[in-house]
Amino acid sequence: MVARGSEVQPSAVRHNTPQNAARRSQRRGAGRLVGLGVGGAALLALLTGCDVGRTFHGFGWPQGGVTPEANKMYSLWIASVIAALAVGVFVWGLIFWCIIRYRKRGEELPVQTRFNMPMEFLYTIAPILVVAVLFYYTAVVQTDVNRVSKNPDVTVEVVAFKWNWQFNYRDGVGPDANTIASTLGTTEVVPVLVLPTNRSIRFEETSKDVIHSFWVPELLFKRDLFPGKIRNVFEVEKLQTEGAWVGRCAELCGTYHSMMNFEVRAVSPEKYDRFLAAKREGKTTQEALEAIGEPPLATTTHPFDTRRDEQNFNKTSAAGVGN
Template sequence: MRRALSAGVVLAALLVTVTACQDELLRLGMPEPVTRQGERILNLWQGSWVAAFGVGATVWGLIIWACIFHRKRSEELPPQVRYNLPIEVLYTVIPFIIVAVLFYFTARDQTEINRLSSNPDVVVDVTAFQWSWQFDYPQQDVTVVGRTGQPPTLVIPTGETVRFNLASTDVVHAFWVPAFLFKRDVVPGHPNAFEITATKEGTFAGRCAELCGIYHSQMLFNVRVVSPQEFDTFLASQPSGSTQ
């Protein structure tokens, strides 16, 4: 009985490990997305990799087939031809179709990811500076400011559209949250914006992804995704015009 129980525990642990590895393998090593936009990005990458694997398998299959079935069998020279019109049409049309399909899905997803709604639920003005971040909630008059070596925390709710308005006070930075599967440059004099809808609660790391000076490596921040109720509580706990 004890041996059977031990075997069951080992089997259960093995199944959990295999399932986790399989999930990571299907994500191609990318982080698990925590936004709707991130899920779309992951699906686009997965589709692109499936197409790439399909093309690779076909090419390698044809190479191996040619090596095996058309290897040198004698000193006799095989028939020589100048061209093969059907094959030439085939290897011209098929790549065109593949590129056209990839272009369609890329353009479709890019348009959706860059779409800005007319009335987002939450607005966050993100200001990048050497070497930290400032997060302003203009609708609630709340400000969160970090310092070099003291990362600020950006709090956003799940299930609501959050718009980030990006600006820089000095040099080029980049707003990057790996769990969003998304990065956007923050360029002085050129305001940028994007929107996300978070789907999972938790705390996620963010950082500047553009070399911006001597303390670039310390230009970090955290993103805390909470329920809408917790988000309202967070805002209510901050005095108007507060700075953390």
Template sequence: MTALTLSGCSTEEVLRFGWPKGITPQADQMMDLWTGSVIAALAVGVFVWGLIFWAVIRYRKKSDELPTQTRFNLPIEILYTAVPFLIIAVLFYYTAIVQTFVDKQKANPDVTVSVVAFKWNWQFLYPEELDADRQPIGTIGSTEQIPVLVVPTGERIRFVETSNDVIHSFWVPALLFKRDVIPGRTNSFEATINKGEEGAYVGRCAELCGTYHANMNFELRAVTSEKFDQFIAAKKSGASTYDALQSIGESPTATTTHPFKTKRDARTPS
């Protein structure tokens, strides 16, 4: 109790065994798997510690007389061989269930986002939402401003990832999930941000992709479905991402992400 008090952890954090709080059903499933695994590990640990202490006390040396020598104990050997396999099988079963749930993709997601990674920034497009020129609307990061990816809560979102150069990794810590963005290959995953979790969330590249990897940041802005529709309408009318955010009552973020400019990443955000 003293250790828990001094650690400054809340009761909720202790019950999660240190697992961060996520904002999606997928994160909730992973938290349940983590919690169950830790409880199983603690149960095995307590059992093993009990056996060790019991053996130390029960079979401690009492005299110089040589104890009875036993060559083998078949029931015990079968038990300590079978039980670990049983534990592994149960953990594998629940891991497979959670992994299938996290990786599952529906035929018709509510929103599709195209994630394009490049050295050293991001471009986010909505391929199903076209402007007056019949081009997908979106946003791209620059040397002055980080890109903001606006998504709705309570709707199934598919993230389709591509890379223009090297391997990057799309990571929003609050999603408790990341997936590599590999050149020449299209990766994707889906997530639903829980209603009531509206807000701004940090996004990063989680793969060492070069000199300015640490500056490859973005922001995930979760808004209600109504605000998302208004945001899309503003973007279609030609508004910039930051103006569109202001039009729906969201304070845009303006953060310098790079200490330099190149021909490739010095573009003005759209």
């Protein structure tokens, strides 16, 4: 009969003297104390209420989200990274524990183990549970982020082209809605997209030429704009704070792709209504912004020098070669 059902006694004789047993007991006790100390320190750090994401700069994820959707995605990312680190620390701990605990101590052959049911159960079931939990919360957050309502408070049509933006304020949803005001970017003026706080906002995106990408880091959305009849749609529940944030094209679209910036300006609902009324009266975006007490030009970015002049195209040198 095999002892404990999982151990095969070695042919060599193990010398379990009282001195050796005492030493092993001391080592085990020290190891437990170290493990408890590390675990206690980690638990204390978490219980002190520190913002783990802010402490570690979001683990590479953009911080400062200004919408509920952005905060949900950020929280999911932080929780996923912490779970991954916890699993990693546990595995690393087991590896180093095995290296130290079962290192060679002589010529004696240690107990040979065929299998360990609790351990096999752990490393089979634990990964399934981890993946299932992450999948569940990912599905919940993804559903919330992609949800759109039938009647949003504000609908903006985002039109991209080489290499700028046009923002059309619409009176409804879908391609059949009417544009009641519009902002068009130029080489000299960065387009400013004015939006209200505490109102639901739908973005309907399309492109005039190639694939572009609408990206505002504080919204944590990056949605592609496709040419043709495809309208990429997403919605934010609300902008939680007033402010100005730079937006960019995040899809390589040609020569001046890196210069294709815009600005999102979030204002109070009262200012937004006054801005839209001024636009309907025929004022430019800059005049309408001044009318509500806002800076008329973008404050987070500036027009780029496209260098589209004869020196850029090297006409002088070309003429010299022809002669």
